[in-house]
Amino acid sequence: MDIQFVGLPSDKVAQVRATGRDDYGLAVEVDTSNGDAWPCRHCLGETPHGEAYLTLAWKPFQGTNAYTETGPLFLCASGCEAAKPSSAVPAILRSDQYLVRGYTGDERILYGTGRVVATAGIADYAKSLLENPEIAFVDIRSAANNCYQCRVVRA
Numbered sequence: 001m002d003i004q005f006v007g008l009p010s011d012k013v014a015q016v017r018a019t020g021r022d023d024y025g026l027a028v029e030v031d032t033s034n035g036d037a038w039p040c041r042h043c044l045g046e047t048p049h050g051e052a053y054l055t056l057a058w059k060p061f062q063g064t065n066a067y068t069e070t071g072p073l074f075l076c077a078s079g080c081e082a083a084k085p086s087s088a089v090p091a092i093l094r095s096d097q098y099l100v101r102g103y104t105g106d107e108r109i110l111y112g113t114g115r116v117v118a119t120a121g122i123a124d125y126a127k128s129l130l131e132n133p134e135i136a137f138v139d140i141r142s143a144a145n146n147c148y149q150c151r152v153v154r155a
């Protein structure tokens with residue numbers, strides 16, 4: 001089975017940029033990249049030095065239930081190109097480890113799947129989770145801060 005890492009959907013990203021409102025209805029914060037890591041979850045790249053980026057609350061789910069966490073992430077402020085789905089671990093995953101967790105088709109955590117995984121092992125672990133037909137997708141979050149990074153799906 002092949003897997004793909006995917007970024008955030010362009011239609012909703014465009015909506016946030018156009019309205020300036022996040023998933024809490026708050027105004028998105030706009031700052032200029034100082035060259036540090038401001039990983040955009042749409043292009044799965046870093047917002048370049050001197051370019052504007054957004055900080056906002058995002059709910060990376062279609063519906064709303066007790067498991068559909070909403071939390072902070074960064075986006076390029078201008079119209080970056082969506083990342084092409086890829087079998088390669090996105091370059092923005094530069095930390096040593098991440099929280100990797102499987103969700104069911106009704107967007108609930110499948111208990112027992114959440115694990116902090118060394119970055120080099122993320123693809124193998126995500127693949128093993130997606131071999132379970134109960135799991136619809138796998139989310140990658142930062143191990144230290146729980147920020148949503150990207151999703152892994154069956155190719």
Ligand SMILES: [Zn+2]
Nearest residue numbers: 040043076080
């Ligand atoms: Zn971007």
